[in-house]
Amino acid sequence: MKRYSFKGGVHPPQNKNTAGLPVVDMPLPEKVYIPLSMHIGAPCEPLVKVGDSVFKGQIIGDVKSGLGAPVHATVSGKVEAIKVSTNAAGQNTGYIVIQNDFEERLSPDITPSDKAPEEYTIDDVVSAVRKAGIAGMGGATFPTYAKLQSAYGKIKYLIVNCAECEPYITVNHRLMLEHPERIVNGLMLLMKVFGLSRGYIAVEDNKLDAAEALESAIEDPDLIDVCVMETKYPQGDERQIIYALTGRELTSGHLPFEVKCLVLNAETVAAIYNAVIYGMPLIERYVTVDGDCVAEPKNLNVRLGTPISELIDYCGGLTSEPHKIICGGPMMGIAQWDINAPVIKGTSSVIVFSKNKRKRFSFNPSCIHCGRCVGHCPMHLMPNYLYAFAKDGQLDRCVEFDIMGCVECGSCSYDCPADVPIVQTIRAAKGKINEEQRARKAALNKTFVVPEKEDESKKEGRRVEH
Amino acid sequence: MNTKEFNKALTVTSPPHLKNPETTHTLMFDVLIALIPASAWGVYTFGFRALVLILLSMAASVAFEAAYQFFMNIPVTVKDGSALVTGLLLALCLPVSVPLWLPVVGDFFAIIVVKQIFGGIGKNIVNPAIAARVFLFLAWPDHLSRFTSPGASLPLFANVPFPDTVASATPLAALKTGDMPADDLFDIVLGNVGGTIGEVSSVMLIIGGIYLLVRKTVRWQIPVSYIGTVALLSFVFPRMEYTFNFVALELFSGGLLLGAIFMATDYVTSPVTRSGRLIYGAGCGIITVVIRFFGNYPEGVSFAIMIMNLLVWYIDMFTRPKRFGGVEKNAGK
Ligand code: SF4
Ligand code: SF4
Numbered sequence: 001m002k003r004y005s006f007k008g009g010v011h012p013p014q015n016k017n018t019a020g021l022p023v024v025d026m027p028l029p030e031k032v033y034i035p036l037s038m039h040i041g042a043p044c045e046p047l048v049k050v051g052d053s054v055f056k057g058q059i060i061g062d063v064k065s066g067l068g069a070p071v072h073a074t075v076s077g078k079v080e081a082i083k084v085s086t087n088a089a090g091q092n093t094g095y096i097v098i099q100n101d102f103e104e105r106l107s108p109d110i111t112p113s114d115k116a117p118e119e120y121t122i123d124d125v126v127s128a129v130r131k132a133g134i135a136g137m138g139g140a141t142f143p144t145y146a147k148l149q150s151a152y153g154k155i156k157y158l159i160v161n162c163a164e165c166e167p168y169i170t171v172n173h174r175l176m177l178e179h180p181e182r183i184v185n186g187l188m189l190l191m192k193v194f195g196l197s198r199g200y201i202a203v204e205d206n207k208l209d210a211a212e213a214l215e216s217a218i219e220d221p222d223l224i225d226v227c228v229m230e231t232k233y234p235q236g237d238e239r240q241i242i243y244a245l246t247g248r249e250l251t252s253g254h255l256p257f258e259v260k261c262l263v264l265n266a267e268t269v270a271a272i273y274n275a276v277i278y279g280m281p282l283i284e285r286y287v288t289v290d291g292d293c294v295a296e297p298k299n300l301n302v303r304l305g306t307p308i309s310e311l312i313d314y315c316g317g318l319t320s321e322p323h324k325i326i327c328g329g330p331m332m333g334i335a336q337w338d339i340n341a342p343v344i345k346g347t348s349s350v351i352v353f354s355k356n357k358r359k360r361f362s363f364n365p366s367c368i369h370c371g372r373c374v375g376h377c378p379m380h381l382m383p384n385y386l387y388a389f390a391k392d393g394q395l396d397r398c399v400e401f402d403i404m405g406c407v408e409c410g411s412c413s414y415d416c417p418a419d420v421p422i423v424q425t426i427r428a429a430k431g432k433i434n435e436e437q438r439a440r441k442a443a444l445n446k447t448f449v450v451p452e453k454e455d456e457s458k459k460e461g462r463r464v465e466h
Numbered sequence: 467m468n469t470k471e472f473n474k475a476l477t478v479t480s481p482p483h484l485k486n487p488e489t490t491h492t493l494m495f496d497v498l499i500a501l502i503p504a505s506a507w508g509v510y511t512f513g514f515r516a517l518v519l520i521l522l523s524m525a526a527s528v529a530f531e532a533a534y535q536f537f538m539n540i541p542v543t544v545k546d547g548s549a550l551v552t553g554l555l556l557a558l559c560l561p562v563s564v565p566l567w568l569p570v571v572g573d574f575f576a577i578i579v580v581k582q583i584f585g586g587i588g589k590n591i592v593n594p595a596i597a598a599r600v601f602l603f604l605a606w607p608d609h610l611s612r613f614t615s616p617g618a619s620l621p622l623f624a625n626v627p628f629p630d631t632v633a634s635a636t637p638l639a640a641l642k643t644g645d646m647p648a649d650d651l652f653d654i655v656l657g658n659v660g661g662t663i664g665e666v667s668s669v670m671l672i673i674g675g676i677y678l679l680v681r682k683t684v685r686w687q688i689p690v691s692y693i694g695t696v697a698l699l700s701f702v703f704p705r706m707e708y709t710f711n712f713v714a715l716e717l718f719s720g721g722l723l724l725g726a727i728f729m730a731t732d733y734v735t736s737p738v739t740r741s742g743r744l745i746y747g748a749g750c751g752i753i754t755v756v757i758r759f760f761g762n763y764p765e766g767v768s769f770a771i772m773i774m775n776l777l778v779w780y781i782d783m784f785t786r787p788k789r790f791g792g793v794e795k796n797a798g799k
Pocket of ligand 1: 376377378379380381383405406407408409410411412413422423426
């Protein structure tokens with residue numbers, strides 16, 4: 001069988017230890033902590049007060065205008081507190097804390113749709129998806145309704161991303177094995193709405209059993225192509241999937257619909273189906289809990305807002321002192337500083353590493369010019385020079401060498417024998433460059449734009465940068 | 467669980483949280499392992515004195531590096547093994563008859579002048595071992611051009627330059643004067659000829675090269691394009707009638723294999739792109755042949771590599787990969 005692939009990339013040990021473990025429903029938590037911002041875009045305003053009684057699935061926060069996605073109560077109960085605290089990314093976010101009453105009272109707003117499948121229009125889908133608060137569940141958390149809306153009428157390739165190239169994570173794998181029909185139905189629904197006669201599902205070749213499961217769930221093989229990809233990191237990156245399947249190269253800063261593609265994560269597609277057909281909002285997701293400190297690694301079905309400490313407890317606790325807790329995969333996931341951080345829409349895994357998992361071999365990293373990072377960079381950059389310029393503060397040279405094209409996949413740092421913090425340095429430099437540009441734009445606005453228009457142009461600028 | 471205690475233990479760093487276990491240290495030790503066959507052959511052919519020179523040179527380079535870093539109050543990095551590689555390579559490209567102080571002077575030049583003053587590992591522009599060899603060659607040409615016949619085991623301390631030992635013309639020197647070398651091709655490939663300690667046995671060098679290729683420590687581009695270019699040019703412009711014999715002699719005698727497999731491939735002083743490495747290898751090949759054919763010296767490998775070292779930045783820039791994006795191939799599929 002043909003294997004689709006891309007140029008560059010690395011092969012970290014896969015450690016898909018949980019691939020054989022069926023997803024189990026985690027017992028409901030006592031309390032859930034719902035962050036008001038679990039997506040890219042503006043944070044939500046709370047719509048409930050302390051003391052209010054809420055239904056499961058009720059919208060408890062929404063954005064007033066602009067990009068964003070509403071948040072829902074994921075259990076029924078009482079609003080105990082609305083407070084602000086710092087999230088893993090270091091930003092202050094509001095949280096709504098709900099005390100669970102374990103009655104599972106479903107919100108009366110949630111009603112299955114009464115339309116026949118062929119009657120759905122893009123507007124139905126977009127509004128249902130927005131109402132359900134769906135944001136990219138692979139970790140990017142871009143509001144899905146916006147993605148669908150902007151792609152409508154412009155795409156030729158609708159691709160479900162089941163590559164799951166990050167080590168350890170197996171939630172998509174389990175979804176494909178246990179409920180392939182959810183992915184297939186979701187894809188069929190979207191194909192109908194988008195008027196496409198063909199859809200694509202991309203699976204890495206370490207999950208051939210899942211590819212088979214999908215194939216047997218597809219009634220008409222002419223409609224959906226299950227494409228097997230080479231197992232390689234970052235195969236699951238949107239750009240690399242598009243390149244592998246269509247040969248089109250998408251520059252960073254551009255959106256997939258510009259090359260006639262739309263790529264959606266497997267769980268997102270299943271959630272879209274749930275939202276459109278059953279009116280069900282996104283209140284739970286699959287999470288892989290693994291890592292060398294976890295006593296019994298598991299795949300769990302978890303309500304959003306459950307503290308990760310409870311997930312770890314449910315997996316038998318820790319066997320040794322944790323060094324790092326990572327939400328998301330070990331290549332791109334975010335290290336947490338608080339073990340009580342909640343599961344959010346993009347949390348595909350919780351990985352706990354002990355100290356001996358990541359040794360630093362050198363405290364004085366010095367690039368030896370081996371060229372591995374250059375060979376592995378999926379965006380075909382020269383990370384070693386970007387690092388050198390960034391470290392030197394030569395930001396204009398960084399820009400000249402396409403630093404903004406870096407997708408921060410971390411392949412370069414992973415394979416660097418000299419242990420140079422390449423992507424870490426690049427990330428910081430990109431932040432600085434963005435800041436400078438913003439400052440320049442603001443200065444320009446001050447000079448030229450009449451006061452009423454100022455707001456408008458600022459908003460525009462912000463949108464472009466995201 | 468007591469979350470306060472746990473949170474204290476947590477480390478927050480930016481991703482990735484995984485790292486390939488290979489390090490500079492393991493790569494350098496791979497190179498050392500790959501040089502064992504050639505070094506062992508050198509000791510077998512040229513006797514105990516060769517072993518002493520090798521060990522002395524390795525020890526001296528490590529000592530210079532450690533001492534410099536200690537006195538400059540910067541982290542001592544001798545553990546990465548790069549000084550050992552430099553010391554070994556330098557010894558391997560010296561004849562066995564050199565005085566014992568010579569490699570030590572060479573190591574000083576390599577480690578202090580070429581490597582550390584430029585900022586230590588990764589910052590040097592030319593390969594330290596090559597630069598030291600060129601330096602020694604220019605300063606003490608006699609010592610570096612007197613080769614001993616294989617099997618003549620020299621005393622450790624005697625009146626250098628050993629007036630009574632057999633001096634032997636290397637195959638390359640013979641080619642230079644337009645003669646077919648006296649040794650037969652089999653001896654040359656195996657290493658039963660005069661030459662420097664490490665360069666004589668092509669078989670052993672190739673074994674080491676295969677090890678490095680299999681371990682992916684060295685990529686194929688530089689050795690293949692270097693050796694290939696020399697082969698091609700010798701084939702197209704033979705200096706004598708027996709073309710194939712001549713090509714084989716050009717490849718298997720002198721320092722070409724040692725240089726192409728172990729010295730031109732030094733990461734620090736070679737390009738980072740694949741196509742850049744092909745260009746660099748070809749450049750080394752062309753310069754080597756030009757020096758061998760037209761220069762005053764029978765051997766041109768060190769000069770060729772050193773000249774190409776200086777061009778690495780330009781080659782990198784010239785072969786900068788086209789960034790991902792903007793290209794529409796197989797469109798309409
Ligand atoms: S430079 Fe950026 S895109 Fe390239 S490998 Fe490193 S992190 Fe990935
Ligand atoms: S992988 Fe590391 S050592 Fe090698 S060129 Fe890149 S930054 Fe330098």
